[in-house]
Amino acid sequence: PERAQALWQKDKDHFIHPFTDFSRFGTHGCDIITESEGIHVQDAQGNRFIDGIAGLWCVNVGHGRREIGEAMAEQATRMAYFSTFNNLSNVPATLLADKLADLAPAHLNHVFYSCGGSAANDATVRLVHYYFNRLGKPSKKRIISRNNAYHGTTYMAASLTGIASNNWDFDTLDHLVTYLSEANCYRRPEGMSESAYCDHLVQEFEDTIARLGADNIAAFIAEPIMGAGGVLVAPEGYLRRMQAVCRKHDILLIADEVVTAFGRLGHFFASEAVFGVQPDIINCAKGLSSGYAPLGATLISDDMYEVLSRPQGPGGVLSTGFTYSGHPVSCAAALKNIEIMERERICDNVLEVGPYLEERLATLSRHATVGDVRGSHFMMCLENVADKTTRALLPVEARVGDRVADEAQARGLIIRPVGHLNIISPPLIWTREVVDQVVDILDQALSATTDGLRA
Ligand code: PLP
DSSP: OHHHHHHHHHHHHHOOOTTOOHHHHHHHOOOOEEEEEBTEEEETTOOEEEESSHHHHTOTTOBOOHHHHHHHHHHHHHHOOOOOSTTOOOHHHHHHHHHHHHHSOTTEEEEEEESSHHHHHHHHHHHHHHHHHHTTOTTOOEEEEETTOOOOSSHHHHHHOOOGGGGTTSOOOTTTEEEEOOOOSTTSOTTOOHHHHHHHHHHHHHHHHHHHOGGGEEEEEEOSSBOTTTOBOOOTTHHHHHHHHHHHTTOEEEEEOTTTTTTTTSSSOHHHHHHOOOOSEEEEOGGGTTTSSOOEEEEEEHHHHHHHTSOOSTTOOOOOOOTTTTOHHHHHHHHHHHHHHHHTTHHHHHHHHHHHHHHHHHGGGGSTTEEEEEEETTEEEEEEOSOTTTOOOOOGGGOHHHHHHHHHHHTTEEOEEETTEEEEOOOTTOOHHHHHHHHHHHHHHHHHHHHHHHO
16 A cells, blocks of 8 residues: 555656546546456556456457567567668568458558557548649648547647547647538437438538538548547448548548457458448557557558559658557567457457447436437447436536546446546457446446435
């Protein structure tokens, strides 16, 4: 306990955490996670929790996989790092690119590496701009994104991000980004059918193109299911229809699969397998290495690569990349992670247990504050409201998302609060028994929250 207290103090004094809520941090400090194994993590005080968020949508094969650690150690001692610039390469980066080309939809065969999801999205915008320059269409620069999208926090990725609160204190690159409405079935206009809602969203895209001019638009970026913005599952056919609009106007489709790839929806990539679209670019990170090492990858179509790879004049290069593009240790971790996913048929577990998780979580809608339970497979969310009929929100000061998460954590389960939402995005190795245990905990946590709000 003394060591835990000392660590807690050092953390509070010196570590600036991502997305810190300082009003809460000042009083709570941090839970320092010290151990992890399978579906569990443990903090410095020795409290053990079920991990309900896979670290942060990423530890897909679960914690404590020795063989990933060993593959990383082997690579780190053999050849920890060397440049991949200037026609240099390394074995894991090469093998992983080949493997990703194999796993991805058939037309995506070229891989650009970065260090995570934000950097992958950022690099993608540069690649897209480079592509249209090579085609002699330099005015095609603007990226169409959506309100409530989350694409990261480097400046470009943050500009693509449409969660307004993320950018309260910052500028967005407005000359490069335009936002459409998010596809939010729960909060769609009163009385509108899902298919009419889909028509409405597609028409908004068409109208936006007409207003801005297709000659000025490079790409449309979308998470197949919006994650941090509230696990929003679009109406049936939405992505296919948005893709058709893109094709019609020579606009590239970028699928941000940072969360949805690597099994969360039961497939290595969701775009084609789940939503029936063939994006020009798919970005992935997180589950690619199951979070054992930082890594992002941008998968590029054959057609796009043919243009990118055209030789330039003297001195011209594709000037985008990072010191750690294709980091050997990260790529070794990803290769072993994929080997485990294939050997243990992790995607099949998601296809089997996912619908059970959806079904069991749906029972929680009997609680007074639970307005919506939504998501797909191992990507789920509870939306807390003040009034189920009007869908009015509780006041921000009620901190309902934090309350539910705190009550769950006090009962041995970590889930993620995002404003009034609670996100559940488990390691992909949860079984039905774990789902039952989790739903029991959430049931109690929600009852305690309702009591707390009444008090
Ligand atoms: N894109 C999506 C869909 C994400 O959910 C995230 C992170 O949660 C990112 C991009 C950013 O990734 P990173 O935090 O690795 O930069």
